[in-house]
Amino acid sequence: MKNSEKEKVRNHKKNNNFKKAFENRPKPYFSEIINNDDICAPNAINEVSNSFLGDLDIKRDRYFSIDFANLEEKYIWNKVWQFACREEDIPSIGDYYVYDILDWSILIVRSEENKINAFINSCLHRGTQIKPSNSCGYSKSLRCPFHGWEWKLNGDLVDIPCDWDFPHINKDEAKLNRVKVDTWGGFIFINLDSNPISLKKYLSVLPNHFKTWNMAKRRKAAHVAKIVPCNWKFAVEAFLEGYHVKETHPQALPYTGDVNCQYDYWGDHISRMMSGLGAPSPNLDTDNISDEDTIESMKDLVSYLDGDLNQNTNKIKPREFLAKSMRDILTKSTGVDHSKFSTSEIIDAIQYFVFPNFIPWAGYGVPIVYRFRPNGYDPDSSVFEVILLYESSDDSAESNPYINWLEPGDSWTKAEELGGLGVLFDQDEAAFKAGQNGLKASSKKGSTFSLYQESRIRHFHKTIDNYIAQN
Ligand code: FES
Ligand SMILES: [Fe+2]
Known part of the structure; x- marks a missing residue:
């Protein structure tokens, strides 16, 4: 057999392995869980x-090598x-926010009601930062704190x-x-x-999928950040699969659905994981878990919304019971009527990944956003941020841009x-440290990933490779 034919046979076999893994994933599938819900989920x-994305190990040095971090800076960030x-x-004219990534510092300013500008946060005189890193606030103009060169909010020199x-x-040119x-x-x-390509093109299916979840109307209820002891990619990956739930959480x-999560990906930049809540993991002996047991176990989950589970006097199913409680809590806390939203949108963990570091959750009940950034040029640590975004009944509602740094x-x-x-984040962070240290100590060339449950991680690395190769 010629080499090309051998290759074809090998690929065919690998594709079949993926199909088999997909078919053999444990039930109930996410789609089966939501099919029994009282209010149906939207099409998205x-x-x-x-699809099959490969089965080879991914080289471990990309998690700690300075050379690889340099490639990431040049070709990705x-x-x-x-x-x-x-x-x-930045709700009002003159409000600004400084976003930092590696050595870059970007000054984002609202210059008109509907106009946002972003500038390199560096004075054209001798380079001083015009606003401090990680800061936000109000400024009538953009004035350098060193010798006082001053610009309008639109970047024109004053x-x-x-x-x-x-x-x-x-x-005229010193903008x-x-x-x-x-x-x-x-x-x-x-x-x-x-x-760059347009943001719209970059985001691919995301805006269409999110059209029923109006993220623009949400307001920040929390923003917590912490430097964590692992490479930024290792931290991202902990949130791309549900496989670790059994051991880690x-x-x-x-x-919680874990080994029965659904994973999807579109183009280079978008992937998704969906986990059904209010139903026990197939990892447990589900035949011996009553609905009452499931409901009892969910009390911790719901308490973070400051609510108590009502008495389940009508013996409704755990998912509907959880959904009802969450709808009541969310309607009360946000002022937005949540009664018509589907069960899945209210309770399930539906999280999208936008390459390379942004994870907005869809639906209403778990309004989380994650962001991951390298911690400067240290490949062994990263900045992990968690934001909670709640629906708001008031379009002009403001929120606190303050970040709680742990x-x-x-x-x-x-x-x-x-x-x-x-x-949960404490448990994930324990895995970050062990993962980073272990990767460095390993005598194996790369990390091994499963075909389906860890396919989003393969998708992530494929895109990293594509960016490096294309550029
Ligand atoms: S460095 Fe900015 S005014 Fe001198
Ligand atoms: Fe986790």
């Missing part, structure tokens, strides 16, 4: 989109659309103190350097590339605004 939730802040972080000494500067900026769903994105198994030794439970989620 019913979509299935997966300089090219991708990055979620920088929320529109409600004043050079002692301009008699700068006859060699063309004032702040612009960075591409665009918005989707109340999220402000920046792109350091001077000629065993307390969630009585009411210290490296702090438990996530110290951030009380995260409620019961803090325990």
Whole structure:
């Protein structure tokens, strides 16, 4: 047999392995769980989109090599659309927000009611940061704190103190350097590339899938950040699969889908995981778990919304019971009527990934957003942020742009605004440290990933490879 034919046979076999793995995943499938719900989920939730993405190990040095981090800077961070802040972080003209990534510092400013600018946060005189890293606030103009060069909110130069000494500067040309900026769903994105593809194209199916979940109307209820002890990719990957739930978060198994999660991906930039809540994991002996047991186990889950489960006097199914409680709690806490939203949108964990580092959750009940960034140029640590975004009945509602920075030794439970989620992040973070240290100690060349449950991680690395290869 010729080599090309051998290759064909091998690929055919590998594709079949993937199909078999997909068919053999444990029941109940996510689609079966939601098919029994009282209020049906919107079309986007019913979509299935997966394929075989490979079965080879992924080299471990990309998690700790400085050389690989340099490639990422040059070919990924300089090219991708990055979620920088929320529109409600800069609600009024003159409000600004500084977004930092590696050595870059970007100053995002609202210059008119409907106009947002992004500039390199560096003075054109001698380079001083115009606003401090990670800061936000209000400024009538953009004035350098060193010698006082000053720009309008649109980046035009206003004043050079002692301009008699700068006859060699063309004032009309001394505008702040612009960075591409665009918005989707109340999220402000920046792109350091001077000629990137449009954000709309970049986001692929995302805006269409999210059209029923109006992210622009949401407001930040919490924003917690922490430097965590692993490479940014290792941290991202912990949120791309549900396979780790049994070992890492065993307390969630009585009411969480894990090995029966659904995974989908579209194009280079978007993937999704959906986990049905209110039904026990197939990892448990489900025949011996009563509906009452499941409901009892969910009390911790719901408490983070400050609500108590009502008495289940009518013996309704656990998913509907949870959905009813959550609808009541969310309607009360947000002022938005949640009674018509489907069971799945109210209770399930439906999270999308936008390459390379942004994870917005869909639906209404678990309104989380994750963001991951390298911690400067240290490949062994990263910045992990958790944001909670709730529906708002008031379009003009403002929210607090303040970030609660936890210290490296702090438990996530110290951030009380995260409620019961803090325990889960502590468990994930323990895996971060062990993972990063273990990867460095390994005598194996790469990490092994499963065909289906870890396919989003393969998708992530394929896109990393594509960016590096294309550029
Ligand atoms: S460095 Fe900014 S005014 Fe001098
Ligand atoms: Fe986790």
